[in-house]
Amino acid sequence: MSRKFRRSYGPLAGVRGATRAVNLRGDTEILTGDLDGEPATIDASLIREVRHGVEILVGDGANTERAIVVREEDHVHVWYRGRIHRLRIVPQRSSDDAGQAEFDLADDATSPMTGVLLRVDVAVGEAVSTGQPLFVVEAMKMEFVVDAPRDGVVESVGGAAGDRVDIGQSIVTFVREAAPPEEPVA
Amino acid sequence: MSETPPYRPFESVLVANRGEIALRVIRGIKAAGLRAVAIASEADATAPHALAADTCVIIGPGPAKESYLVAPRVLAAARETGCQAIHPGYGFFAENADFARQAIAAGLVWIGPPPEVIDRLGDKLAAKALAREAGVPIAPGYEGAAEDTEVLMRAADGIGFPLLVKAAAGGGGRGMRSVERREDLEGALAAASREAAAAFGSGRVFLERLVRPARHIEVQVFADAHGNVLHLGERECSVQRRYQKVIEESPSPAVNPALRERMGAAAVALTRASHYVGAGTVEFLLAQSGEFYFLEVNTRLQVEHPVTELVTGYDLVALQLAAAMGEPLGFTQDDVAPRGHAIELRVCAEDPAHSFAPQAGRILRLELPDGPGIRVDTGVRSQYEVTSHYDSLLLKLLAYGPDRETAIARARRGLHELVLMGPVTNVEFLDAVLAHEEFAAGNLSTSFIDDHLSDWGPTQEIDDIVALIAAAGEMLMPAAGVPSRSGGGGDSELPTAWETLPGWRPSGQSTGRASGQAGGAS
Numbered sequence: 001m002s003r004k005f006r007r008s009y010g011p012l013a014g015v016r017g018a019t020r021a022v023n024l025r026g027d028t029e030i031l032t033g034d035l036d037g038e039p040a041t042i043d044a045s046l047i048r049e050v051r052h053g054v055e056i057l058v059g060d061g062a063n064t065e066r067a068i069v070v071r072e073e074d075h076v077h078v079w080y081r082g083r084i085h086r087l088r089i090v091p092q093r094s095s096d097d098a099g100q101a102e103f104d105l106a107d108d109a110t111s112p113m114t115g116v117l118l119r120v121d122v123a124v125g126e127a128v129s130t131g132q133p134l135f136v137v138e139a140m141k142m143e144f145v146v147d148a149p150r151d152g153v154v155e156s157v158g159g160a161a162g163d164r165v166d167i168g169q170s171i172v173t174f175v176r177e178a179a180p181p182e183e184p185v186a
Numbered sequence: 187m188s189e190t191p192p193y194r195p196f197e198s199v200l201v202a203n204r205g206e207i208a209l210r211v212i213r214g215i216k217a218a219g220l221r222a223v224a225i226a227s228e229a230d231a232t233a234p235h236a237l238a239a240d241t242c243v244i245i246g247p248g249p250a251k252e253s254y255l256v257a258p259r260v261l262a263a264a265r266e267t268g269c270q271a272i273h274p275g276y277g278f279f280a281e282n283a284d285f286a287r288q289a290i291a292a293g294l295v296w297i298g299p300p301p302e303v304i305d306r307l308g309d310k311l312a313a314k315a316l317a318r319e320a321g322v323p324i325a326p327g328y329e330g331a332a333e334d335t336e337v338l339m340r341a342a343d344g345i346g347f348p349l350l351v352k353a354a355a356g357g358g359g360r361g362m363r364s365v366e367r368r369e370d371l372e373g374a375l376a377a378a379s380r381e382a383a384a385a386f387g388s389g390r391v392f393l394e395r396l397v398r399p400a401r402h403i404e405v406q407v408f409a410d411a412h413g414n415v416l417h418l419g420e421r422e423c424s425v426q427r428r429y430q431k432v433i434e435e436s437p438s439p440a441v442n443p444a445l446r447e448r449m450g451a452a453a454v455a456l457t458r459a460s461h462y463v464g465a466g467t468v469e470f471l472l473a474q475s476g477e478f479y480f481l482e483v484n485t486r487l488q489v490e491h492p493v494t495e496l497v498t499g500y501d502l503v504a505l506q507l508a509a510a511m512g513e514p515l516g517f518t519q520d521d522v523a524p525r526g527h528a529i530e531l532r533v534c535a536e537d538p539a540h541s542f543a544p545q546a547g548r549i550l551r552l553e554l555p556d557g558p559g560i561r562v563d564t565g566v567r568s569q570y571e572v573t574s575h576y577d578s579l580l581l582k583l584l585a586y587g588p589d590r591e592t593a594i595a596r597a598r599r600g601l602h603e604l605v606l607m608g609p610v611t612n613v614e615f616l617d618a619v620l621a622h623e624e625f626a627a628g629n630l631s632t633s634f635i636d637d638h639l640s641d642w643g644p645t646q647e648i649d650d651i652v653a654l655i656a657a658a659g660e661m662l663m664p665a666a667g668v669p670s671r672s673g674g675g676g677d678s679e680l681p682t683a684w685e686t687l688p689g690w691r692p693s694g695q696s697t698g699r700a701s702g703q704a705g706g707a708s
Contacts, residue, residue, distance in 0.1 A: 005661045009653055017646040020653040024661060031658055035650055042651075044658035051568070052550045054662045058655050069659025070550045070607055076656045077550065082602025083614065085652045168660075 003027060004170035006110045008090040009076065019090050023107065025170075034107075053077075107152070108173040111137050111165040112144050119161045122172060126154045134172050137165060146171070193411045193463065193512040196270035196295050197221060201239065202260050203275030205565030206581055207489070208235035211273050214503025216240075223267045225260060227253035229575060234567050241267060248575045254278050257285055261292050271295035271510060273503075277577065280486040281308055297510040299463050299485050307460055307483040311354045311392055317480040320459040322452045325471070325479040327394035335372060338393065342371055345395050351375055353382030354390040357482075359429030361385060364396055397479060399631040400471040402426065403438050404484075405453035406494045406502075409462040410509045416519040417450040417457075418498050421490055424630035425619060427542050432612075432635070433619060434490035435529040436497050439590060439628030440472060449478055454519075456483065464509050465491070465502050471632075489532070489582070492563060496528035496586040527593040528586040531616045533606065534578040538615035539643040544578040547571075547609035555603035559587045559596040572609050580611065590628070594620055614644050 004025040011017035022040070023033040029045040043059035053070030058080075068079040078085040091112070111117075118136040122128055128148040137144045152174030159171050198221040201211050208224060212235060215222040224239030229248035236242040243263035246253030254260070255278060264272055272294045279285040283301040290296050298304070307313045311329050318324055327349075328341035342349060342365075351374050353361025361382030363374040375391060383389035406418040422438030423431040441449070453468035460483070467488050469481040491502050500522075509515070535545040552568045564581035566572070572580070583604065585597035601617050619625055622638055631637070 003661060005657055007657050007660065009648055009656055011646055011648065015646050017648065020648045020650075022653050022657040024654070024657050031654075031661070035653060040650065040654060042654040042658050044655070044662065046662045049664060050551060054659050056655075056659055056662055058651075058658065060651060067655045067659065068551060068605060068607065069656055069663075071660065071663065072548070072550060072608075076660065077607045078652055078656050078659065079551075079605050079607060080652060080655055084605075084607060084611075085648070085656075086610070087648060087652070087656050 004108055004110075004173070005168060006108060006170065007168065009087040010090045012075070012086050012088050107150075107175075108170045109134050109146050109149060111167060111169045111171055112146065114167045115144075115165060117159045117161055117163045117165050117171070118143060120157055120159065120171070122154050122157065124154050124157055128152060128154060128174070135159075148172075148174075150174070191411075191512060192290060192295070192300065193510050194295060195511045198223060198267065198269040199271045199273055199297070199507075200225065200260070200264040200267065200269040200294075201235070201273050201275065202254070203273075203278055203280075204230050204233065204235055204254060205576065206235075206563045206579065207275040207277075207487070207565070209238050209565050210492075210563050211275055211487075211503055212238045214501060214507065215273070217501070218504055218507050220507070223263070223269050225254065225263050227575070229571070229573055233570060234565055243267060248573060250278070250575060257288060261288060261294075264289075264294055265292065269294065271297055273297040273506070274486065276486050276489060281484070283308065295510050297464065297506055299466065300461070303460050303462055304485045307466075307485050309354060310352060310356060310482060311390070313483055314392075314480065316459055317456050320452075320455040322456050322480045323478060325395045325397055327392060329392045335375060338375060339368075339371060342368065342393055345393055348396040348398065350394045350396050351378040351391050352394055353378060353386060353388070354392060355386035355388045356382055357386075361391065362429075397471045397473050399633060400424075400473055401438070401440055401630055402431075402469065402481075402632055403441060403449065403472045403478065404467050404469040404488075405449055406488075406491070407453050407457040407462070407466045407468055408502075408505055408509070408515065409457055409464065409466070410515045411463050411512050412514045413458075414515045414518075415454050415458045415462070416515065416517075416522060417453050418494050418500060418502075418522055419524045420446060420449060421488075421493055422630065423490060424632050425625075425634050426632055427538075427635050431490065432532055433529065433616070434493055435527065435590070435593070436493040437524065437527065438472075439630070445476065445478075452478075452480070456480070465506050489579070490530050492561060492582065492584050493528040493530045493586075496561065496584060497524040497526055498522060526586055526588050527590045528584060529590075529593045529597050531583045531585075531597060531601065531620075532579055532612075533581045533583055533604070533616070534612050535572045535580055535609045536578045536612055537610045538612045542612070544574060545572070545609040545611070546574050549580075549606065549608040551605055551607040553603075553605035554581075555583065555600040557599075557603075559585050559593070560600045561586070562600075580606070591626075594626065615639070615642060618642055 006023045008019050008021045010019040021036055024031040025033055029043050032041045034040055045057050047055040055068050058067050070077050074089040076087045115137045118138045120135040121133050129151050132148045133145050134148055135146050155173045155175045157172055199215050200223045201208050212222040222239045224236050224242040225245045226236035226242050227248050245259045272289050274280040283304040286296045286301040314324055326345055348366045351363040361378050363378045365371050365374045378391050379389040401424045403420050403422055405420050409415040420438050420441055421434050421436045423434040425433040465487050467484040470478045472478045536542045549570045554562045561584040566580050583600050585593050587593045587596055598620050
């Protein structure tokens, strides 16, 4: 099954700089998706797990190089080409957070936290519009309503009421437009 | 009264320091076939220096004032472990004559110059007077004991502006003020005196012409207890921030053989005049005119001593140990033949974009560079918690090669290979200094950073590839809350003892797992 991952990164607190929204999916070393809505791809394979993170091989098509990614709470540190980059995980949009326009380009909706899926309000094939409630996650006695990040048609639903879900886990995916009615091959 | 010579053979040495210098000294002691004893605060109990020694005494809690700086505990540690000598490193007790006297009174060999020499050279006015007697050039100034502002004002007119107000007992930039205009002098005198009184217990100040622009050039000297004195060439330490050195190198691009000869001779003359024993450093300011002026003497091993070791081939700690045992220097000035070029980078937990403010935090991952022309002196390791208790210096990255260009190229290669993840460091800033065309040209001065890199800041945009690598890395991490195959502990290639000893588990983990198994999937 294809794994999906959605994350927004910003610079550390007190540092000015743009937030970058990444969506990646893939079950081989080739991960594809989008970066701020633009199609993006990266080859990445695990060299080994290290404390706090991983050492990986990354390829951009021309070169294959080593990178190290470690995570400490909401900070992600990347060592790549002799430099350390410090990123901060920017919380995903939820119903009580107006969010940023760049998040709306995502083509799936992920759980904002680790908890239990309380209910799913949409079904495969259903057309949804931006802001429409999709599912509700309960954690620490709080309910989080996750809305549709954009207009689209539900392609898959990855869970049912009562399921345990991880933070960042993809629950609902979309296709950008309704599939054309099936026609017999001429 | 005692007939025991102050410098005599010993077998066990207490290293009264921490961090990279303690580890470096311990390595020197072990290489000499001697026993090394470390001291450590509770915060440093598993620091590299504590683990490298033959044994280590925990002497108190994290703050240095409650551990490394408690003289009776340090001396008790030496006594309890059967040490016959004590090496102070730099900082802490290294230039504390009273501590040296206590150590000697406790029957220890002090690996450093005699206490009275530390006293005399530690007083800037006394040192300046001694330098003058020894024929060493000194910057024009007023060294009178007068604290009468009127007298100092008249003296200042004679010296000319800009000038420096300095604390007689000062160091590290404290109690020092530069004065551009006559009308600012009175305020500067008062401020410097107050600061000096608070920091050093003496508010005595003196005046000195401000040499500007200037390069900081220092000469490494060495003396044995038999009157043999020589120098091991110069180090240039002009690249500084807040009066603290950042990058040091040897030889200096500004010193030719004739100047080296003159500066070396001056340094040796002052060392001889002070009846010095051991390793020391004579600091000078070098003006654009080519004239040099005595600044001060540091009566200890310097942070930057390895650049001298790399170009001369001598092990300064080995020389210190031999001199402290009373052995004569086994070589002469003519044997000292530096070759190649060495450069040292001080890698610190500090934020160059925010006034070099010290940073704290856990070192999440540390991989050190090696290979041709690289030496690393470090005092930290992966998982070490950097605290605000101590100096921000984490490690020293040294590079050497046949010429300056090669040394710089290797230093940059080493910086790019260094993986130091966790607290903010100055690694990228150091790379920016090395990459600067004025640095490459050797056009250095003590205002280099202010002149060229005062508004430096790291790149703040997150590159496409970096965002993608971060996400890919996170995707490849073990799922949150799910223990990894190695038990979620250390590096997967280095399981901890708890994970490899069957039947033994930290109590917290044991209960957690048992209940998880009993309860099954919930």
